[in-house]
Amino acid sequence: MKGRSQLGWTIVAIAAAVLLAALWAFPLLWAASTALRPEHETVSSVFHWLPQTWTLDAFRKTLVAGNMPRWLFNSALVSLLVTLVTMALSLGAAYAFSQLRFRGRGILFGLAMLAFLLPFEALLVPLFRTMHQLGLINSYAGLVLPQVVSPVVIYVFKQFFDAIPADFREAAVMDGANPLRILWSVYLPISGNIVWAMAIVTFIGAWNNFLWPFIIVTSNDMMTIPLGLTQTYDAFGVRYAQLMAAALLGALPVALAYIAFQRRVTQGFLAASGLKG
Amino acid sequence: MEMLASNTTATAVRPQARREGLPAALLLAPFALVFLLFFLAPAAQTFYLSLTESSLTRTSGFVGLANYATLVQDPSFWASLGTTFYFALLTVIPLTALGLVMALLVHRFVRVQGWLQGAFFLPYVLPISVMTLIADWMLQPSSGVINHLVGGQRAWLSDVHWALPVVAIGTVWWTVGFNMLMLLAGLRNIPAELYEAAALDGARGFTLFRAITWPALKPVVGTALLLQLIASLKVFGQTYILTSGGPYNTSRVTLHYMYETAFTQSDAGYAAAVAMAFMFVVIALSLLARALAKRAA
Numbered sequence: 214m215k216g217r218s219q220l221g222w223t224i225v226a227i228a229a230a231v232l233l234a235a236l237w238a239f240p241l242l243w244a245a246s247t248a249l250r251p252e253h254e255t256v257s258s259v260f261h262w263l264p265q266t267w268t269l270d271a272f273r274k275t276l277v278a279g280n281m282p283r284w285l286f287n288s289a290l291v292s293l294l295v296t297l298v299t300m301a302l303s304l305g306a307a308y309a310f311s312q313l314r315f316r317g318r319g320i321l322f323g324l325a326m327l328a329f330l331l332p333f334e335a336l337l338v339p340l341f342r343t344m345h346q347l348g349l350i351n352s353y354a355g356l357v358l359p360q361v362v363s364p365v366v367i368y369v370f371k372q373f374f375d376a377i378p379a380d381f382r383e384a385a386v387m388d389g390a391n392p393l394r395i396l397w398s399v400y401l402p403i404s405g406n407i408v409w410a411m412a413i414v415t416f417i418g419a420w421n422n423f424l425w426p427f428i429i430v431t432s433n434d435m436m437t438i439p440l441g442l443t444q445t446y447d448a449f450g451v452r453y454a455q456l457m458a459a460a461l462l463g464a465l466p467v468a469l470a471y472i473a474f475q476r477r478v479t480q481g482f483l484a485a486s487g488l489k490g
Numbered sequence: 491m492e493m494l495a496s497n498t499t500a501t502a503v504r505p506q507a508r509r510e511g512l513p514a515a516l517l518l519a520p521f522a523l524v525f526l527l528f529f530l531a532p533a534a535q536t537f538y539l540s541l542t543e544s545s546l547t548r549t550s551g552f553v554g555l556a557n558y559a560t561l562v563q564d565p566s567f568w569a570s571l572g573t574t575f576y577f578a579l580l581t582v583i584p585l586t587a588l589g590l591v592m593a594l595l596v597h598r599f600v601r602v603q604g605w606l607q608g609a610f611f612l613p614y615v616l617p618i619s620v621m622t623l624i625a626d627w628m629l630q631p632s633s634g635v636i637n638h639l640v641g642g643q644r645a646w647l648s649d650v651h652w653a654l655p656v657v658a659i660g661t662v663w664w665t666v667g668f669n670m671l672m673l674l675a676g677l678r679n680i681p682a683e684l685y686e687a688a689a690l691d692g693a694r695g696f697t698l699f700r701a702i703t704w705p706a707l708k709p710v711v712g713t714a715l716l717l718q719l720i721a722s723l724k725v726f727g728q729t730y731i732l733t734s735g736g737p738y739n740t741s742r743v744t745l746h747y748m749y750e751t752a753f754t755q756s757d758a759g760y761a762a763a764v765a766m767a768f769m770f771v772v773i774a775l776s777l778l779a780r781a782l783a784k785r786a787a
Contacts, residue, residue, distance in 0.1 A: 222695045230595045230602075234609045240624045240663065241612070243635060247627065260638050302524065305517035315514040321522075328529055332772050334724055334745050335765040338546075338752045339535035340528065345547055359528040367521070392513035421617045423727045428753075442619035443731050453627050460623040464616045471615045475608065478615070482668065483675050486717065 241464075248272065248457035255453040271454035272462070278449060280433055281462060284441035288420055289466070291356045291437055295419035296412050298361045304408070307370030308396045312382060322371075328364040334424065341428055351432045360419055366411050369484045373407050374400060406477075407484065413474050414481035420467050438463040536769075539762035546756040557763035567764060569739065570747035571771070573654065577729075577743060578722040580658035585722075586714050588662065589669025590707075594699075596670065597677045607674070611667035618664070622731040625660040653733045654741045661728055665721070669714050676710030677703070712783035719779055723772050744768050 247255055248271050250264035275281055309315070310322050340359055341350075349355030377400065385395045401408070423439040430436055433444065442463050449455045471478050540558070543551040561567055592610045596603050613621065628635050631645040646656045684702050693701055726745035729735060735742030735750075742750075748768065752761035 219695055226595060226598055229591065230599055230606060233592060233595070234606055237609045237613065237663065240621075240628065243628065244624045256633050260633075302521040306521040309514040309517040313510040313514040313517070315511045318514075321518070324530070325521075325525060328525075330773055331529075331533055331769060332720075332724055334726065334748075335536060335769040335772075336529070336532040337749070338758050338761050338765060339532035339539060341752075342535070342547065342758065343527070343532060358524060362521075362524050362529050392510060393516070396517070417615050421615070423618045427727075439617035439619045442617065442623060445623070453630070453633075456623055457627060460620045464620045467615045467617070468612060471612060472608070475604070479607075479611070479671055482671060486668070486672055 241461075244457040244460055248454055248461055250454055252452050252454045271452075271458040275449070275455050275458040275462060278455075279445060279459065280436070280441060281459060283434055284436050284438050285462070285466075287353075287356075287435060288437040288439075291353060291360075291426075292416050292419040294353070294357045295360045296416045298357065299363050299366055299415050300408065300412055302361060303363060303366040303370055303411075304396070304401070304404075307367045307374060308392075308400060310367070311371045311374035312395075312400075313392060325364050325367060328362065337424070337428055344429055349429075351430055351435045353435075355429045356426060356435070356437070359425060360422060363415065365485045366415065369407065369411055370404070373404060377403065406480075409474075410477045410481035410484060413470060413477050414485055417467055417470060417478070536762050536765050539759055540766050541759075543757075543759045544762075546752060546758050551759075553759070557760050558767075560760065561763050561767060566739070567744075567747060567767070570742050570744045573741060574723055574725065574743045574745075577654060577658060577725050578719060580655055581661055581722045581725075582715060582718045584658075585662055585666050585669055585718050586711065589666050589714065590673050590711065592666065592670040593673035593677055594703075596674055607670070610670050613664050614667035616664070618727045619731060621660055621664040622728065625656075626732060629656060647733050648737045650737055650740050653737060654729070657728050657732050657741065660732070661722075661725070664728075669718060672714050672717075673707065673710055676707050680706045708786075709783075712786070716776060716779045716783065720772060720776050723775065744771075 246263055249267050249269070251266055251268055251270060254261070254265055306325070310318065310325075344350055344355045347355075349358070381399055381403075382395060385399050390398070420437075421439055422437070426437045426440045430440060433441075436444065442459055445456055445459050449459070539549070541552060541554060542549060543553050543557075592606075596606045596610070599606060626647070629637075629646045631637060631643045636646070637643060644652070646652045680703065684706070685698065688698055688702050724745065725743050726749070729741045729743055730746055730749075733741045735746050744764065745768065748761050748764040751757050751764060
């Protein structure tokens with residue numbers, strides 16, 4: 214009796230796993246199946262699951278007709294800058310909060326953590342006004358700057374530094390090294406994994422950021438991929454093979470980053486989420 | 491001996507405190523600057539703007555609490571808040587429950603866990619507009635695959651009853667991977683000895699889940715629900731791109747209303763009041779959810 218119910222559960226679990234995996238894979242596979250057919254097949258009155266004629270036409274047209282190369286370049290540049298600046302600022306701040314003794318440390322750290330509580334979305338109007346006053350609308354600086362304020366990253370790095378045994382640092386202090394040197398030559402080398410994980414997660418987050426570019430960018434040439442992809446109807450008209458080709462091209466860089474660094478990505482997302490518990 | 495030890499550390503720390511002030515300032519200054527400019531100042535400004543009748547680019551006219559007086563009687567604002575809550579209702583529990591099911595499946599089928607986890611998590615790393623482009627194509631009335639499967643020519647995204655639920659389903663596909671990941675980490679933290687001990691007592695299958703897995707996982711589920719609630723309340727991109735808030739504003743959420751007020755009508759003062767109300771709702775609900783979770787635990 215017990216054996217049979219056990220078997221029943223196994224069958225249910227296998228069925229659920231297959232069904233859910235298929236459902237989750239389907240939209241991307243369907244997009245690929247659409248992008249690989251000639252445009253007239255997408256509106257054909259006869260339905261086909263697979264292209265009748267396989268072609269890369271849609272991908273070629275997407276790269277030529279729209280502003281895709283420019284958006285890809287913008288996204289790469291902005292995401293890279295956001296990642297580099299965020300890492301530099303956050304490592305410095307986290308090290309100071311974790312290892313150095315100075316007046317106002319508790320208050321400053323509390324203030325930085327306040328950013329968890331206030332939703333970024335509520336700051337859009339004054340942020341736009343600030344950017345307008347600084348003349349940074351439609352600029353790379355305008356795109357990058359607000360995205361480098363990342364208390365999550367500081368929090369994760371601080372936790373990591375806190376957990377490093379004090380002997381590590383004391384040995385260096387004895388040698389008379391100054392704090393900047395200690396951060397650089399003692400702490401950074403042993404923080405490789407967590408820095409990589411947070412860097413990849415920051416990069417993916419910046420690549421996918423829709424809301425801020427949507428607010429700060431009005432010129433087609435300054436758009437990033439998430440924003441540009443919403444303009445493709447204007448660029449290509451209602452041409453679904455091309456639209457799906459554009460969607461897949463926009464998905465490719467982050468999908469590859471995830472597949473290449475799967476473990477780091479999951480580690481990073483977990484580190485960034487575990488704190489609000 | 492102990493006294494002596496604490497004494498020496500106290501004296502050792504003091505001269506250091508002075509020495510570390512400068513490096514600390516150097517290390518903190520860059521972050522402090524961007525934090526001040528792009529977080530603290532805008533936060534304070536949101537409050538100040540909400541007391542004025544400023545336009546998008548010009549600050550003017552202190553009006554006290556007038557914007558808030560308008561807000562409490564503004565049916566569009568309340569409707570947008572209702573839509574936001576409806577979206578949260580459609581997403582928070584389904585996303586958490588489905589994330590749990592996925593986590594259990596990944597945890598159970600060890601040999602294919604890389605593939606399974608990849609399939610569930612991949613959509614989460616994609617830009618929002620990839621999801622909306624594919625959803626829009628799948629839901630296309632005449633040649634979309636959904637209508638091919640269910641029959642008919644329904645225009646899902648301009649249907650008063652279907653628009654928001656359909657956006658919610660797209661959101662579940664797009665973001666459930668994150669919940670799966672959190673809950674999977676929770677599952678992996680349950681010590682194997684607990685299962686072994688229960689198995690020795692003859693527990694199997696669902697009994698094992700109820701006796702060991704669920705009690706150990708409950709706090710993680712609570713966290714997942716809370717994070718999901720906050721994320722769902724902040725919905726904007728999905729509805730904005732897929733439905734533009736329509737039909738008849740039935741899918742216009744609070745952030746969308748704030749956006750329109752500020753950027754279409756250039757009424758920054760009133761938009762700031764909407765932002766303050768939104769902030770209040772998000773913070774109040776997350777504190778409430780946290781208190782409830784604590785009481786349940």
